Amino acid sequence: MMRTSIIRDLVILLVIFGFIWGIISLFPVFPEKVELVSIEREQELGETYLEAILKNSDFEEVTSEEMTNAVEAIGLRLENALEGSEYDYRYLVVDDKMINAFTLPGGNIIVTTGLIEFCGSPEELAGVMAHEMGHVEMRHVVSRLVKELGIAILTSGDQFVMGEVTRIITSTGFDRKQEQSADLFACELLEDAGIEPRTLATFFRKLRDDQDNELLEKFEIVSTHPNFTHRIREVLEYVPDENFEEIPMEIEWEEVKGQLPEGRVSK
Amino acid sequence: MEYHPLPQPDEIPVREREDAMGAYFMMFATAALGLPLPIINMIAAIIYYFVNKSKGRFVQFHTLQSLYSQIPVTLLNIGLVVWVITNLVKEYDFTEVFWGYLVMTAVANLIYLIFSVVGAVKARKGLFYYFLFFGKLSYAQVYRVRVGDGEQQRENKPPKM
Incomplete structure (x- = not known):
């Protein structure tokens, strides 16, 4: 029928x-949706987003050569220890009193003058940067963007997406697992670069003791889960090879800090 | 249930074949508009149907089939647009269920496209082409003998005095 x-x-x-x-x-x-975004594409996107963020946000690139050179030197030290990375790292210091470091797609790491001010030594900053590099190498940055925006929108490079990308990158954190693996990555990288990995624990301790500092609000390392005691313990549990030898950073940290823009030397 | 006999290809005038073919190709014309607003395709298809339905059962069958098959595809597309916008506005995650829906909608559009092209080519040749489900539905609606069919007497009468 x-x-x-x-x-x-x-x-x-x-x-x-x-x-x-x-x-x-x-x-x-x-x-593994993130696999659909090739590293080349990620770098292109990073380029675009970097331009857009510098243009559309309040961030202003710091011109002090001493400061950018210092950050660059730390970055290079870490990069040299990093084997087989497909990323072209780029470091940028922006003038902002918020204590913050964040990573754009394609290995563009941005640190604020506030963070430099907060770090007691170049090694501490190296710890933060190594942690950020962990997010880059494990593709957390791009996978977070893919998860929040979807691949099509993310890779469109559309300028209307930029605002959203900026918000995600500068405000929201990674998940607990990603933070943990980035911490571990940082420890290994610091060790390979001749920097005492447990400096990271020192830095975390400072963060823990200063958790109510409103300048810390946007800091990715802090924002996700301020369970620092646990993370400090994990970093301390990381024991470097017995042949490990610390190679000091040849950076006059106080001089670098002295380059902070006027009125930004926070207390 | 009784059905009207189907016309054979050589009995269908070129004019009717072209109108039938047009029913399928219509959507290409409105595709650009239909991308952000899938409902526009739908409206165009409905208008096309009502304009052409009086041009004989062959044309009516093809336009109706094109229209019917477009309804679910349009609904899926509208659903997709709404879903994407909602996710973006409310900052919801794009879940696996969403990706499943996206793929399903893409497949539906692709199948619809392929069948429409085949349908158009067949219609131009004066042939019938039945889509799964929609073909039978349209055939049943257009060719079923209804009470009153054939009894309509066309007769001119003088005005009533």
């Missing part, structure tokens, strides 16, 4: 499409 035949066809259609929907929902075809 015609009617039964029509209903049967309808059922076939519903089953086929329901199956497609269900199968993709239950067994995601893109579990």
Whole structure:
């Protein structure tokens, strides 16, 4: 009969499409969605976002050569210890009294003058930067963006997306697991670079003791879960190789700090 | 249930074949508009149907099939647009369920596209082409013999005095 035949066809259609929907929902075809964004593409995006952020936000690039050189030197030291990285790292110091460091796609690491002020030594800053590099190498930055925006929108490079990207990058944190793995990555990297990994614990301790500081509000390392005691313990548990030898940073940290823009030497 | 006999290809005038083909190709014309607002495709298809339905059962069958098959695709597309906008505005996550829906909608659009092209080519040749479900539905609606069919007498009468 015609009617039964029509209903049967309808059922076939519903089953086929329901199956497609269900199968993709239950067994995601893109579990590693971030893999769909190539590193080259990520670097291109990073370039675009960097420009957009510098143009549209209040951040102003610091021109003091002493300061940028210091950050660059720390970065290079870490990069040299980093084997087989596909990223071209770029470091930028922006003038902002908030204590903050964040990473744009493609290995663009941005630190604020507030953070430099907060760090007691170049090694502490190296710890933060190594932690950020961990997020880069493990592709946390791009996967967070993919998760929040979706691949199509993210890779469109559309300028209207920029605002959202800026918000995500500068305000929201990574998840607990990602932070943990970035901490571990930082420890290993610091060790390879001849920097005492447990400096990171010192830095975390400072953060813990200063948790109510409103300048810390946006700091990614702090924002996710201020359970520092646990993280400090984990970093302290990281024991460097017995042949480990610390190579001091040849940076006059106080002089670098002296380059902080007027009125920004916070207390 | 009874059905009207189907016309054979050589009995269908070129004019009707072209109108039938147009029903499928119409959507290409409105595709650009239909991307952000899928409902526009739908409205165009409905208008096309009502304009052409009086041009004989062959044309009516193809336009109706094109229209019917467009309804679920349009609904899926509208759902997708709404879903994406909601996610962006309310900052919801793009979940696996969303990706599943996206793929399903993409597949539906692709199948719809392929079948429409085949349908258009067949219509131009004066042939019938039945989509799964929509083909039978349209055939049943257009070719079923209804009470009163064929009894309409066209007769001119003088005005009533």
